Amino acid sequence: MKKYLDMALVSSLGLLAGLLIWNALFTWKVNYSINQIINTEKVEASKSFPIQLVEQNKDKINPVYYLSPTKKGTSVYQSLLLDQNALPNNKKNPQLTLVYPVAKATQLKNVKEVTVKQVSYDIGAFGVKNRQEKDLDNYQINGENQLFQLDQLFTDSTTGMERLNEELAILYPETEMTVSKLDKFSYHKGNLNFTDGRKLPLKNLYDIINSNYLNEQDLAAYQQYQKENRVFTEKIVALTFDDGPNAELTAKTLDLLEKYKAKATFFLVGKNIAGNEKLLKRMKKLGNEIGNHSWDHSNLSQMTFEQIKASVDETSNAVKDVVGEGTKLVRPPYGSDNDLVKAALKLPPVMWTIDTYDWQNRNPSMILENVKNGLEPGSVILMHDIHQTTIEALPAVLDYLTEQGYKFVTISELYGY
Numbered sequence: 001m002k003k004y005l006d007m008a009l010v011s012s013l014g015l016l017a018g019l020l021i022w023n024a025l026f027t028w029k030v031n032y033s034i035n036q037i038i039n040t041e042k043v044e045a046s047k048s049f050p051i052q053l054v055e056q057n058k059d060k061i062n063p064v065y066y067l068s069p070t071k072k073g074t075s076v077y078q079s080l081l082l083d084q085n086a087l088p089n090n091k092k093n094p095q096l097t098l099v100y101p102v103a104k105a106t107q108l109k110n111v112k113e114v115t116v117k118q119v120s121y122d123i124g125a126f127g128v129k130n131r132q133e134k135d136l137d138n139y140q141i142n143g144e145n146q147l148f149q150l151d152q153l154f155t156d157s158t159t160g161m162e163r164l165n166e167e168l169a170i171l172y173p174e175t176e177m178t179v180s181k182l183d184k185f186s187y188h189k190g191n192l193n194f195t196d197g198r199k200l201p202l203k204n205l206y207d208i209i210n211s212n213y214l215n216e217q218d219l220a221a222y223q224q225y226q227k228e229n230r231v232f233t234e235k236i237v238a239l240t241f242d243d244g245p246n247a248e249l250t251a252k253t254l255d256l257l258e259k260y261k262a263k264a265t266f267f268l269v270g271k272n273i274a275g276n277e278k279l280l281k282r283m284k285k286l287g288n289e290i291g292n293h294s295w296d297h298s299n300l301s302q303m304t305f306e307q308i309k310a311s312v313d314e315t316s317n318a319v320k321d322v323v324g325e326g327t328k329l330v331r332p333p334y335g336s337d338n339d340l341v342k343a344a345l346k347l348p349p350v351m352w353t354i355d356t357y358d359w360q361n362r363n364p365s366m367i368l369e370n371v372k373n374g375l376e377p378g379s380v381i382l383m384h385d386i387h388q389t390t391i392e393a394l395p396a397v398l399d400y401l402t403e404q405g406y407k408f409v410t411i412s413e414l415y416g417y
Contacts, residue, residue: 033128038067045102051067052068052069063096064099065096066100068100069145095121097119099116100119103115107189109214111140111213113139114141115138116136116137116138117134150179155209161180164179190203190339202218232377237380237408239263239265239408240264240267240331240352241267241385242385243386244266244385245266245385247275249386249387253394260402260408263287263288265291265350266385267331268319270292280323283323292327292330292331293315299333300341301337308340329412331349350380353379356390358384358389363389364389368393368397371400380414
């Protein structure tokens with residue numbers, strides 16, 4: 001009997017030892033797998049942020065690791081810990097969970113969109129496997145890795161939020177819901193987008209926007225807005241002539257400008273330059289400015305990026321060949337532009353504040369009347385040096401502006417280009 005008891009004891013001890021060894025090996029394997037996974041996910045997380053801190057919760061059955069790109073105290077760090085409550089706690093099916101932020105650039109300068117990701121693995125008898133991923137949260141941060149809220153877009157946060165809701169109410173009168181600084185938003189192609197589907201063009205807020213957050217293209221549009229909408233106290237006016245040069249009528253226009261000691265900005269159609277080189281040189285010599293009106297007066301908003309660029313560049317090069325420098329201003333034909341046109345131009349599109357409608361009415365007295373009705377300091381007057389009636393109206397226009405005490409400037413002088 002004693003012999004059998006000894007054998008049973010030895011067997012039990014052997015079994016226990018085997019279990020202990022198996023458990024140790026299993027624990028080692030799981031820990032090894034966890035460390036391997038942490039390193040792999042850390043590499044993935046570091047594609048957005050260099051990971052500076054790895055923290056683990058106290059749950060040994062369902063371990064959770066927080067991979068933070070910043071030290072304690074930042075919005076990014078806090079967001080990781082806050083999302084702990086959203087994590088599963090299923091002790092019947094143990095899981096390894098990692099939480100880390102993934103960032104991508106936005107169309108706002110120095111602002112990133114952060115998505116907090118939860119990556120989970122099942123812990124089983126055969127190791128750690130079955131990767132699962134889901135998004136827990138998303139928000140935006142500034143260049144200091146601190147939370148970026150909607151009101152920070154404005155020079156004055158309170159006034160900015162009030163104005164934003166006023167603009168939304170105009171566009172969406174049927175929606176009474178207001179937007180708060182804590183509401184999530186995104187910015188894409190010139191529009192602020194909100195989670196309820198509403199959109200607001202950022203240009204509607206240019207007078208109160210914080211320009212430090214505008215990308216290159218938006219900043220150019222913003223600066224153009226500021227220049228065109230500033231209040232002019234000095235009596236200055238910019239005459240502009242489109243669609244030339246015309247061998248006969250542009251020459252007469254220059255004669256009149258010289259007589260009145262006035263200057264203007266001529267937006268030239270590139271294909272009209274050949275044969276009129278002397279006119280361009282005279283324009284320049286008299287202090288006028290030469291702008292770009294495309295190669296053949298096509299509607300730029302109906303063209304591809306490459307076509308727009310080619311049309312404008314070809315015209316600029318043609319001007320450069322004659323006067324030694326290309327154009328730095330563009331007026332899109334028909335005043336038609338869009339985001340693609342602005343991106344292709346990389347030059348400020350120049351519009352007007354007074355349309356004389358000389359292209360439509362061909363009536364000298366009506367041309368003058370339109371100037372009188374719209375005139376104010378800083379006006380940009382649109383005319384065309386390809387119509388005889390425009391040339392007939394020009395002396396009366398120049399007389400009136402001179403009598404009213406106006407000084408003639410180019411577009412670059414007006415807007416400070």
